Amino acid sequence: MRFFKVIFATLFVMFGITFIIQNLEILTRTVQLKLDLYFTTFQTPNVHLWGLILFTFFLGVFTASLYGIYEIIKQKQTIRQLQHNLEILGQELKRASGPVGGTSSEEP
Structure with missing residues (x-):
């Protein structure tokens, strides 16, 4: 399984490098984000596209984490609660089994 993880990671890195090399001109362009509300306008300074892509990627990684x-x-x-329930049930089982050899109403 570890072998497949290494192969997958290597292929992923090679794909990323190929993507960057083939799209270097587009990734170095600058973009400006703008939010126009009725009463005000928000605008970012010029940002390289690669920076914006990296930011959104790491924001997604952070959110998933x-x-x-x-x-x-x-x-x-949940595990803690189930272990506590198991302890309680074990104690009840010990109490229910009680002393052996007591009076029994089940005689044939």
């Missing part, structure tokens, strides 16, 4: 951390915390809480 936050979601992953949230899911891990939620799973840990």
Whole structure:
């Protein structure tokens, strides 16, 4: 499995380098983002397109990481709760089995 991960990562990097080389002229262009509301206008300074693409990529990575951390915390809480329930059920089972050899109403 590790071998496939290395191959996949290598292919991904090679694809990225090929994309950059083939689109270098387009990626070095500058763009200006503008938000025009009725009462005001917001405008960014000129930004290279490659910077904007990198920013959105890392923003997505950050957002996905936050979601992953949230899911891990939620799973840990669920595991903790289930372990607590298991301990309670184990104690109840020990109490229910009680002393062996007591009075039994099930005689044939």
